[in-house]
Amino acid sequence: MLKVDHASVYFRTRDGQTVQALDRVSLDIPDSGFVVALGASGCGKSTLLNAIAGFLPLSAGTITLDGRAVRGPGADRGVVFQKDTLLPWKTVVDNVALGLQFAGTPKVVRRARAEELLCLVGLKDFARAFPYELSGGMRQRVGIARALAAEPDVLLMDEPFGALDSLTREQMQELLVSIWKETGKRIFFITHSIEEALFLGTQVVVMSPRPGRIVARFDLDFVREFARTSNARSIKTAPEFGSLREEIRTILHGSDGFRDAAE
Numbered sequence: 353m354l355k356v357d358h359a360s361v362y363f364r365t366r367d368g369q370t371v372q373a374l375d376r377v378s379l380d381i382p383d384s385g386f387v388v389a390l391g392a393s394g395c396g397k398s399t400l401l402n403a404i405a406g407f408l409p410l411s412a413g414t415i416t417l418d419g420r421a422v423r424g425p426g427a428d429r430g431v432v433f434q435k436d437t438l439l440p441w442k443t444v445v446d447n448v449a450l451g452l453q454f455a456g457t458p459k460v461v462r463r464a465r466a467e468e469l470l471c472l473v474g475l476k477d478f479a480r481a482f483p484y485e486l487s488g489g490m491r492q493r494v495g496i497a498r499a500l501a502a503e504p505d506v507l508l509m510d511e512p513f514g515a516l517d518s519l520t521r522e523q524m525q526e527l528l529v530s531i532w533k534e535t536g537k538r539i540f541f542i543t544h545s546i547e548e549a550l551f552l553g554t555q556v557v558v559m560s561p562r563p564g565r566i567v568a569r570f571d572l573d574f575v576r577e578f579a580r581t582s583n584a585r586s587i588k589t590a591p592e593f594g595s596l597r598e599e600i601r602t603i604l605h606g607s608d609g610f611r612d613a614a615e
């Protein structure tokens with residue numbers, strides 16, 4: 353279980369003001385859970401993810417992963433950002449193996465592991481390509497493979513598909529579900545898109561801004577249904593999906609300044 357318990361974060365701005373980015377946020381990511389945080393720009397989603405990643409300390413509250421307190425970054429948490437962070441001078445396979453290289457894994461072992469992961473993300477034939485030869489969606493696939501290389505317990509994804517066109521975005525969502533199903537990883541995923549959140553999450557937490565807090569939670573089964581049926585269209589056009597989309601939209605419009613990037 354990944355457990356965030358009453359997490360609060362305050363930032364000190366350059367002009368000496370204090371900004372509260374997170375206000376007593378609590379959530380659990382159980383084994384094989386896929387938790388999606390949804391909310392307007394500035395509601396603290398990235399702050400929450402960065403705290404779980406160990407990139408920034410909490411001002412109050414605790415985060416534990418399988419009972420161990422999170423006190424900094426670690427190989428037990430793999431992170432994927434909206435903007436890929438691939439090294440342009442390294443091939444795809446070497447980018448995927450980068451973390452393993454830092455960890456001192458022998459070259460043959462890390463190559464084999466990286467190639468296995470490239471198969472998982474559908475890029476088997478691009479192992480020797482360089483990042484500039486890939487589309488945005490393909491680069492994000494490499495980023496996912498790289499995050500999985502160290503065999504993390506949890507995958508943390510900060511709007512990974514936010515910069516992709518809508519068709520590629522849908523393909524990436526479906527790919528991510530198949531990776532989730534195959535690896536059984538816990539996933540914490542951030543998005544502005546209501547539809548993306550509903551489609552992917554076993555739980556969706558809706559956040560409101562200033563200060564960021566969770567205002568609603570939904571336990572969902574759409575992602576498990578997709579993992580079984582592979583029929584995204586029938587899920588997204590189902591009346592239940594549509595009514596939840598409207599319910600969440602109403603909650604978000606009630607919170608300050610919401611803009612759904614997917615609308």
Ligand SMILES: Nc1ncnc2c1ncn2[C@@H]1O[C@H](COP(=O)(O)OP(=O)(O)OP(=O)(O)O)[C@@H](O)[C@H]1O
Nearest residue numbers: 363364365371373392393394395396397398399400
């Ligand atoms: N290092 C920082 N110093 C001061 N304020 C910060 C810092 N980082 C974030 N904030 C503030 O904290 C709040 C939450 O920011 P955060 O980036 O977590 O929001 P977000 O929901 O991820 O937004 P977006 O969707 O636009 O990425 C914002 O008001 C932001 O201005």
